[in-house]
Amino acid sequence: MASENAEEEHAVVTEGPWKLELEGYGELQFSWLDFGPNQNREGGSRDDSRLVFEQTRFVLELEGEMPYEIEFGAEIEFEHGGTGAALELEYEEFGEYEQEVEKGGEVVVEELYLAKSFADDAFWVRAGRFYVAMGLLSELYEPTEYLAAGRPESEQTVIPGVWDELGLEVGSQLGPVELTAQVVNGLDSTGFSSQFWVASGHQRRFELVRATDLAGIGRVDVTPLDGVMFGVSVYYGGTSRNRPKPDFAEQCPDGDLQREVAPCGYVSAPLLLVDAHAAIERGPVRARAMALWGKLEKADVISEKNRNLSNNLEVLRTPVAEQAFASWAELGVDVADFTALNPRHRIEPYVRYEYYDTMFDTREDLFDNPRFEKTLYAAGIGYALDEAVTAKLDWTHRSFGSDRLNSENRVRLGLGFVY
Template sequence: MNAYADLQFAYFNYGENQNRANGSQKDSRLVFDTTRLVLELEAGLPEYGIEAEFEVEFEHGGAGAALELEYEEFGEFDTDVEKAGEALVEELYLTKKLGRNLEISVGRFYVAVGTLFADYRPTDYLGTIRSEAETRIIPNTWNDMGMQLRLDIPWGLRLTGQVVNGLDSTGFNSNTWVATGLQQRFELVRASDLAAVLRADVKRFPGFIFGVSAYYGGTTRNRPKPDLVKQCDDANPNVVAPCGYVSAPLLVADAHLSVNRAGWRAHAMVMFGHLGNAAAVSARNARLSNLLNVLRTPVSDNALTAWGELGYDIAPALGLDGNHRLEPYIRVDYMDSQFRPRAELFDNPRFERTVYTVGTSYTLAGLAVIKLDFGQRRMGSSAFRPENTLRMSTGFVY
């Protein structure tokens, strides 16, 4: 049995509404958040080479709700409040060893894209929050259902291949690109459009891990309604999509680096994404039901994001033993959810953002952590006010 948790205390000098002409208004507000509590359970039958893993996350202590599509009520969306709290099953899978270096997993697991695939616990990264650059463009701690193959090559290369259900393009928008396309609003997960993931990580050099990953999959047929279809004159009314669906494939590719050596810790990543037929997706999303609770703003054809953090452990210089890590750090997050969009889509500078962060992280025995940092977010134009945030977080990994 394992667990980890994260609590956040934050001060903001700006208002929540960032859609004003000159950016958010000046403000002074505090926010406390029971960010997450995650419970992990592992079990297995070693004699058969079988392992099982279960992970459930409790977020924010809020009430949960599920959306249901009711055709009996003219195809409208109903909200069914049925959960006492917001609990998410992030991992639930079985793994079978197929030899010394090869294994296959089936179930729900993390999608092998970006840095959060491996570094998602509060002791894994230096900042008080996970990288804003990564979580603004793709789903935060992205998990989906499917099958995974993992091969460890003895000289230090790990290959991961996955086939998972694709995203739902009704959640795509200007602000967060495809990050809100993860299928969590409905009781059942649609898998009419699948996605393939390939990842390679080099672990040959002590303290260094670097690699690349790529994701490619459809997004059209996983929408709640079959509303993004091709039109034709001889359409058969007895077929859901007699002329086929409008193709809207999603490509995401990244290169990533992790360092933990000689007192230094660092993470870095650059990621590019492309959505095919983004104009068609945007046009259809603009007519979605209000009850679906999506932004309905146009989604860009491309997105670009990059981030890096660097810290150094000064505990030995202060006479502290190996159970203590005290790491001043810096971080830079860059994100543009409207990177080089199509000609008819205005390249809004409010969606190009850079966050500069300085802070300190203290870890005790690799279990308990407390962090403090200051960050300033700047938009792609000086017409928008900078946004300052002071955060403190505490957590544990057990």
């Protein structure tokens, strides 16, 4: 029996070196806004009436199987129809930053990994660039997988949206429980800011990814029933040693700076993130919910160091808070399920609620700016055909942490497809 299995496995291996599968998705958005583009005025944005059209993203996903059941995956995302920009730190140019390409939009490799499964997919290991197992957008990011016309603003503001990093992942599927553990490169604290907290610390400005500070992620997801999932995730990692220059080195009088970059080590500034999430798809009902809290140590030191960064680094250089919070929930019901329409069609009224604050808790000497505390209410209707083509129309109202700031309204049409 063992020899027969070996022959069968060998036959599969020699049948062909590659098995390829091409997938992907695309999104377009057309928005009407009743507010001006400058939200930083004393009373918030001024009243306006303007249209914004956006080629949001087009994504190519390539999956394949190589000999010995080794899998690979690659994902290339074209954002806003443009090309990206890379920064190089030129020490020969007195340590100044040099930008190679400048154009709106990005072309980004969001996934590039090798993976191997064991014991009928009960265990797996993956190495390369992959999605960080935090929040819901790491799992439900295609236009047919969330209800509203766009991805939730809250999750994309506090942490990197559909967050990808380089590293190693191991996981296990034990009945209804899925366990995931990852070790990846940490964030770069030069990008931390009042407006985007740690989200803008995602390392995309340079060609090389600095991983002197690593991060560990643990995630547990439970699926007790078909269409019901809930779980928690934890992220913990350093942020001070991935900066482009060693400006977080400890100051010491007897260190040999001629021979060592940081003879007395670095100031530690760890980041902790914790989230709880859930998703339901039962009959005509779909619902998603996520809440995330984060704490950044030495936020005051990071703010002080960032204030002195070069303009050429193109970061905001605004003070960063010690804590941030984000939450969102959406609920939709497929009314086509109650009609005589072909089940290939989905007509889904939905509502969404979001609350987030990138200055959720601040130190005494830092002003808790109410413009970064935001509450959003959205209502709309979506149509989907075969879970492959979707159109969604919704209205969103955004308010801030102070009545002195002008509230904002948006009507948005989102078009998407999955192939």
